Amino acid sequence: MTHRTPGIRDDGLPAVVWESGLEIEPVYGPAELEASGGTDDVGTPGRAPYTRGIHPFMYRKRPWTMRQYSGFGTAAETHERFVYLIRNGQTGLNVAFDLPTQCGLDSDDPMAEGEVGRVGMAVDTLADMEEAFADIDLNEITVSLTINGAAVPIMAMYFAMARKRGYDLAELRGTAQNDILKEFIGRGTWIMPVDASLKLVGDTIEFCAHNVPRYSAVSVCGYHIRESGANPAQEMAYALSIACAYIDHVLERGLDIDDFARGLSFNFDIHGNLWEQVAKFRAGRRLWAKILRDRYGAKNPRSMQLRMIAGGGGGGLTIQQPENNIVRGAYYALVSALSGTQTMALCSYDEAYTIPSQHAATISLRTMQILMHEIGLCDTVDPLAGSYFVESTTNEMERLIVAKMEDVEREGGIVQGIAEGRIQAAVNRSAYELEKRTQSGEIPKVGVNCFVAEEEAHEVEFHPHRDDEARKQIERLETIRRERDAAAVERTLEELRRACAAGENVMPAAMDAVEAYASVGEVCGVLKGVLGTCKEPIRF
């Protein structure tokens, strides 16, 4: 890694070092592959350790699900966008909630002023959930809920809505993001203290294992950790460490690993070096299978399968020359498909500015459809397998990820590291270095530090925020508060308080409360009352 002349190899070629720290050879062959650990772990698609993908026939049998992140304004407006996307060939939904909902506040909370319906759909009560998904077939279109701090009431509302519409919870599929640990590293919609938050995630996993077994209760996100500045190896290492923390917690409740491990899925980021991402995904998938099999003794192959949504890539998009982001998005989607993802979502080209316009969201959807239908990406499984370069770097990335996970363990584990703010500080240090290297031009970014436009023509259509929609949402909440059975709300919230204080699983009581039309703010208010609120470790 150290060269006599910095950045220049002894043979005179410029050194190539990936973000994760891996130095890349100009040519790979059998010797390099052997030195990296060989091909023993490459295996067969659909068989552990799943380096080549979790299904035997991957896209040849079933292409990836297309699931654009969307939601804004009221449930009615969001429902319209959902219907539009489905009509245009989208095969799943990924729901964006507004910040008050994500932070467990009702739309009329003083802290919510100016934020209602702004970055996602406002949900106060079950009525909003019902309206958002009206007439959408929840068996046909699986729904992913991007909710973390307020996962208890929102998951409860989704299940209550499905049950009311006649779906059997035992068969209901879908995903909740519900990865609170990463919220402390990036995204920031935590509510309760770290330990209490972990307990609530445990409640949802346990509840789903018993009642909604086909549902993914958690989607562990490397995505936001990467967006916060982590390199790809850190992204994977922190995400797998966090997933292990959830497993360790649930195992303490006496559940068997195979009762719930299949309910954990993952969400990863794409931007950066194409090959580094491919190696990250293949290595991560393999490592996860080994961890489940060797550390946790999983017997069911499904427990060992790393299922993921991979895409987004917001951190790679630029404010400058926004149309270039369409091209970037297409490459990110290509990486995602070459990496064997189950589900794909792309940030839209205007997303560095605003909530995606319908036009921009459609381009993202078409990008994925072109990849799927026009250029042969579904022809065969894991087409990169066997490449000296790809298999070597997959081996090397696995080693880097393992080393990073061991560092985390040695320093007291991921939960403690997050509670003390150490992980956050490490990620931010990395963000600062990356930004400095970008600003200095060391890391080229087209349109930003090279090939800069002389005059920027910004033709992005801004998503309007409508205060009248916010007012409408508040009126709707007031009407529901007036018309609901007040005694039932009081009784169910009191039962929730009791269950929470007794350390029981809060989900059954939360289901009863939201069915009585208790609001997100009321349910989270009860939980906060018992569990307290998080005191953020202020570090940078």
Added chain:
Amino acid sequence: MSASTRAVGERIRVLVAKPGLDGHDVGAKVVCRALADAGMEPIYSGLRQSPLAIAEAAERNRVHVVGLSILSGAHLTLCRKVADELRKRGLADLLWIVGGNVRAADRAALEEIGVHGVFPTGTRFEDIVAFIRERVGHAEEQPT
């Protein structure tokens, strides 16, 4: 402006605050690091600060600059509230900058509210540092 009371040799203190519910803190934190590397003393508020808490922190820490980071798009609503709270404490003249996801069309409205400088996502660190240095200046150059 209050910055003129900075003593000789005193480092420029900058409150970097996150108002509202937006949890995107990468920008705020890397700017803190850049300000520290430039010899200033950044004070980071943490997430979800109320306008009242921000004004109180500015007063308590006797800062020379208040910097708000907002990426949710709620900057106009939030800045109006922060302006009220700063005014109530006689801090209306404090150098006040805003960064984040702020479109060019909102710049004039923010200036009308009392914001002195707007630094959208993608701004170079050196531009923020230069802006602050130029306006806060050196104590000996300022009338006291």
